[in-house]
Amino acid sequence: LSNESAAASPEEKINICRKYFLAGLPLLPWVWIVNVLWFWREATKPDHIPQVRKYVMFSAIGALIYATMIGAWVGVYQSQRASWGALGDRISLHVPYGEP
Amino acid sequence: GINAEYGGFFLVIQSANLVKMSAAVVPTEEQVPAAPEAVEAEDDDAEEQETLKYGAKHVMMLIVPVSLCMILVILTIRVITMYDQGSQQTVYLVYTPFNDQNKLSTGSPISDAVLNMIIVLSLVIFMTCILVLLYKYRCYKVIEGWLFLSSLILLFMFTFLNLQEVVIRFNFAMDYITIALIVWNFGVMGIISVHWKGPLILQQGYLLIISAMMALVFIKYLPEWTLWFILGGIAVYDLFAVLCPKGPLRILVETAEERNEPIFPSLIYSSTVMWTVAMADGEPVSSYNPLNNSTGSSANSSPPNRDPPEMEDQEPEEQGVKLGLGDFIFYSVLVGKAATADDWNTVMACFVAILIGLCLTLLILAIVKKALPALPISIFVGIIFYVCTRWCIKPMCDQMALSQVYV
Numbered sequence: 491l492s493n494e495s496a497a498a499s500p501e502e503k504i505n506i507c508r509k510y511f512l513a514g515l516p517l518l519p520w521v522w523i524v525n526v527l528w529f530w531r532e533a534t535k536p537d538h539i540p541q542v543r544k545y546v547m548f549s550a551i552g553a554l555i556y557a558t559m560i561g562a563w564v565g566v567y568q569s570q571r572a573s574w575g576a577l578g579d580r581i582s583l584h585v586p587y588g589e590p
Numbered sequence: 591g592i593n594a595e596y597g598g599f600f601l602v603i604q605s606a607n608l609v610k611m612s613a614a615v616v617p618t619e620e621q622v623p624a625a626p627e628a629v630e631a632e633d634d635d636a637e638e639q640e641t642l643k644y645g646a647k648h649v650m651m652l653i654v655p656v657s658l659c660m661i662l663v664i665l666t667i668r669v670i671t672m673y674d675q676g677s678q679q680t681v682y683l684v685y686t687p688f689n690d691q692n693k694l695s696t697g698s699p700i701s702d703a704v705l706n707m708i709i710v711l712s713l714v715i716f717m718t719c720i721l722v723l724l725y726k727y728r729c730y731k732v733i734e735g736w737l738f739l740s741s742l743i744l745l746f747m748f749t750f751l752n753l754q755e756v757v758i759r760f761n762f763a764m765d766y767i768t769i770a771l772i773v774w775n776f777g778v779m780g781i782i783s784v785h786w787k788g789p790l791i792l793q794q795g796y797l798l799i800i801s802a803m804m805a806l807v808f809i810k811y812l813p814e815w816t817l818w819f820i821l822g823g824i825a826v827y828d829l830f831a832v833l834c835p836k837g838p839l840r841i842l843v844e845t846a847e848e849r850n851e852p853i854f855p856s857l858i859y860s861s862t863v864m865w866t867v868a869m870a871d872g873e874p875v876s877s878y879n880p881l882n883n884s885t886g887s888s889a890n891s892s893p894p895n896r897d898p899p900e901m902e903d904q905e906p907e908e909q910g911v912k913l914g915l916g917d918f919i920f921y922s923v924l925v926g927k928a929a930t931a932d933d934w935n936t937v938m939a940c941f942v943a944i945l946i947g948l949c950l951t952l953l954i955l956a957i958v959k960k961a962l963p964a965l966p967i968s969i970f971v972g973i974i975f976y977v978c979t980r981w982c983i984k985p986m987c988d989q990m991a992l993s994q995v996y997v
Contacts, residue, residue: 506787510782513782517774517775518778518779520776520779521775521778521779521782524788524789528788560771563767567763567765567767571763581767582763582765582766583766584758586761586763588761
């Protein structure tokens with residue numbers, strides 16, 4: 491992404507990275523993904539800051555875990571919705587009309 | 591449901607009013623060269639700076655986002671046909687009571703539209719004045735809270751409504767859990783990047799999406815003539831509000847300049863991040879400038895008591911341009927309304943008209959170097975082009991094509 495973080499102080503970077511990590515905990519993989527993408531260059535350069543790298547790694551792993559969970563749910567829902575009968579309709583925002 | 595929308599829109603329109611107030615192009619502050627390095631870097635460009643403050647680069651920095659926003663709105667309207675309610679329009683906002691659905695109508699769509707416009711415009715003026723008063727009397731917390739609430743509603747409710755329309759249009763199954771997760775993620779990230787700190791491109795993206803969603807709401811819920819009158823009315827209002835000495839927007843900009851503060855970052859699209867190094871107590875403390883990374887400005891610091899930070903590190907070519915979100919919204923409304931007319935010529939004509947207007951405005955801005963209203967030129971050129979294309983050029987082209995006359 492952009493390099494505006496280049497001129498920030500190390501404490502600032504650690505602070506932001508950490509806050510993004512904490513923010514992503516309540517089921518927010520998107521925040522974690524942004525964290526990873528934003529601080530990727532920071533975390534992978536030779537003179538990286540250890541805490542930044544740590545948070546980036548945790549965010550990446552966390553995002554993967556959440557993504558798998560969400561993917562699993564979506565997969566189950568899409569394939570099994572029809573067979574769930576009334577329950578399937580109740581939790582649906584929109585039931586497709588027309589022929590399946 | 592419709593009732594939910596009615597209720598929700600009350601707050602939304604408050605935010606819309608706020609956003610409208612920011613329909614101004616603001617030049618970045620004059621660079622204060624305090625450090626020697628900055629002065630040297632400046633010398634080369636100093637001459638160029640004197641004649642024209644903004645070059646082609648700055649024009650591009652605004653044209654791209656404006657175009658993207660308009661394209662987003664156009665695409666949404668063409669793909670999701672629910673936005674042109676046309677003849678079956680049944681839901682109206684509480685703010686436009688004179689319409690064909692209720693007894694208040696005067697019978698003529700034009701006088702209805704004029705009356706609606708007066709109502710909406712008075713509301714906008716009223717809200718803007720309140721905002722300026724709040725700003726003048728330093729009620730920053732109130733303003734912040736208000737802005738925060740509006741972005742909250744915009745980012746969550748509108749995303750949900752728009753996604754719902756997309757889902758219905760493309761007819762795929764969606765459950766509440768998945769959509770809740772999507773809206774939750776999208777919304778929280780939006781709040782973070784607009785009101786706190788985030789990658790610049792993400793913040794700009796979210797501001798564009800917010801503007802597009804707002805424009806879509808206007809297009810969907812305002813009756814035809816009313817919308818055009820409101821567009822014209824807001825453009826005229828913008829002209830007066832920014833240029834007249836007693837205009838609320840002008841007071842706002844001047845007060846902000848006096849206090850050397852940025853103006854409501856979450857309402858303004860900024861093309862660059864500005865860096866400040868505050869040399870308070872001799873120790874350099876660098877921070878993201880509150881310009882587009884927001885509430886930082888009001889939440890973390892108490893602006894009136896702090897020494898204005900000097901913009902030492904700003905290279906001349908990094909100076910950005912700032913455009914109010916209200917401008918994005920109304921440009922998109924104009925183009926979007928043209929898109930509902932089912933004719934690509936009109937859409938292209940309006941698109942080009944708005945960009946021309948924007949370039950002209952920026953040109954004048956470069957010469958005059960004060961905050962300018964960005965709406966009037968573009969909107970009026972846009973309306974003229976719309977009318978001409980829809981009622982003169984299109985029939986002419988159709989006729990020529992039918993008669994096999996080629997020019």
